[in-house]
Amino acid sequence: MVEVTEAGLRVGAAASIQGLRPVVRAIIEELPEHKSRGFAALLETMSVFASTQIRNVASIGGNIVTANAVSDINPFLLATGATLQVMDTEGKTRDIAVEEKFFLPNGQTSLSRGDIIVSVLIPYTTEGEFVQVYKQSSRGEVDRAVVNAAMRLVLTSDLQIVSDVSLVFGGMGDRPLLASRTMKALQGRKWDRSLVEFACSADMLPSDLPLAPDSQGGMVAYRRTLTLSIFFRFFLSVSEKLGRIWIEKRPAL
Numbered sequence: 258m259v260e261v262t263e264a265g266l267r268v269g270a271a272a273s274i275q276g277l278r279p280v281v282r283a284i285i286e287e288l289p290e291h292k293s294r295g296f297a298a299l300l301e302t303m304s305v306f307a308s309t310q311i312r313n314v315a316s317i318g319g320n321i322v323t324a325n326a327v328s329d330i331n332p333f334l335l336a337t338g339a340t341l342q343v344m345d346t347e348g349k350t351r352d353i354a355v356e357e358k359f360f361l362p363n364g365q366t367s368l369s370r371g372d373i374i375v376s377v378l379i380p381y382t383t384e385g386e387f388v389q390v391y392k393q394s395s396r397g398e399v400d401r402a403v404v405n406a407a408m409r410l411v412l413t414s415d416l417q418i419v420s421d422v423s424l425v426f427g428g429m430g431d432r433p434l435l436a437s438r439t440m441k442a443l444q445g446r447k448w449d450r451s452l453v454e455f456a457c458s459a460d461m462l463p464s465d466l467p468l469a470p471d472s473q474g475g476m477v478a479y480r481r482t483l484t485l486s487i488f489f490r491f492f493l494s495v496s497e498k499l500g501r502i503w504i505e506k507r508p509a510l
């Protein structure tokens with residue numbers, strides 16, 4: 258089930274990744290560009306997800322509950338503030354926000370025993386809101402991420418100042434991690450090049466995402482460097498989009 262609601266896109270938990278792709282693509286075409294930036298990022302995530310064979314059977318609900326540290330879907334849901342509709346063993350439904358405490362160490366979630374995820378609600382984005390996803394793997398296709406990330410930025414109405422930002426990284430711990438300190442520190446800052454230097458300074462992203470030298474998966478220096486280069490890519494991507502928006506808004510000469 259996929260439903261376009263007033264609050265966003267509601268996706269049935271049993272929907273397969275492959276089945277969802279054309280549906281989400283069609284919905285994006287119907288919506289204003291600014292409203293569907295999160296859905297475009299979801300489409301991108303699904304296009305780098307495993308292989309067609311895996312995508313044909315892998316469901317969105319199964320991916321959430323598997324709670325793998327390099328899940329491609331879970332950082333996206335965390336960054337975009339998705340909500341799960343969950344049914345308990347007595348048939349009662351409730352909503353659970355996908356937030357930092359939802360994912361527990363070692364592939365666990367805070368769902369109770371017997372809970373079934375019925376659907377996932379992904380909110381619309383607004384005019385000053387931008388969402389991007391990144392996946393760095395050893396091969397371009399059919400490979401799990403070494404590091405992946407989902408990032409969401411909300412700018413003030415003049416598109417200059419950070420009003421809110423979510424920076425979520427997979428592959429940097431035993432579950433998707435939020436760079437909480439950096440996220441907080443970026444609020445109220447001007448969206449310009451100095452912000453990149455600030456976010457990448459030693460006591461920001463690197464200290465939010467420490468990896469012990471003997472971390473599982475190895476490639477510690479590489480993974481730590483990736484978090485910075487991914488943030489830089491996010492900065493460039495949003496700045497390029499802002500450039501286009503400013504050109505569109507500029508009064509005709």
Ligand SMILES: Cc1cc2nc3c(=O)[nH]c(=O)nc-3n(C[C@H](O)[C@H](O)[C@H](O)COP(=O)(O)OP(=O)(O)OC[C@H]3O[C@@H](n4cnc5c(N)ncnc54)[C@H](O)[C@@H]3O)c2cc1C
Pocket residue numbers: 270271305306307308311314315316317318319320321322323327328329330372373374375400401402
């Ligand atoms: C070769 C290979 C490559 C892969 N590559 C990637 C990749 O690139 N990116 C990535 O993110 N993942 C990847 N995966 C992981 C895999 O795709 C996910 O684990 C998949 O999404 C699980 O979905 P499923 O429907 O098969 O779940 P299942 O395996 O059927 O279920 C997983 C668990 O979730 C529970 N569950 C399922 N649905 C629900 C629900 N609605 N409510 C409550 N509990 C539920 C089940 O009971 C079970 O405990 C890969 C897996 C393989 C085998």
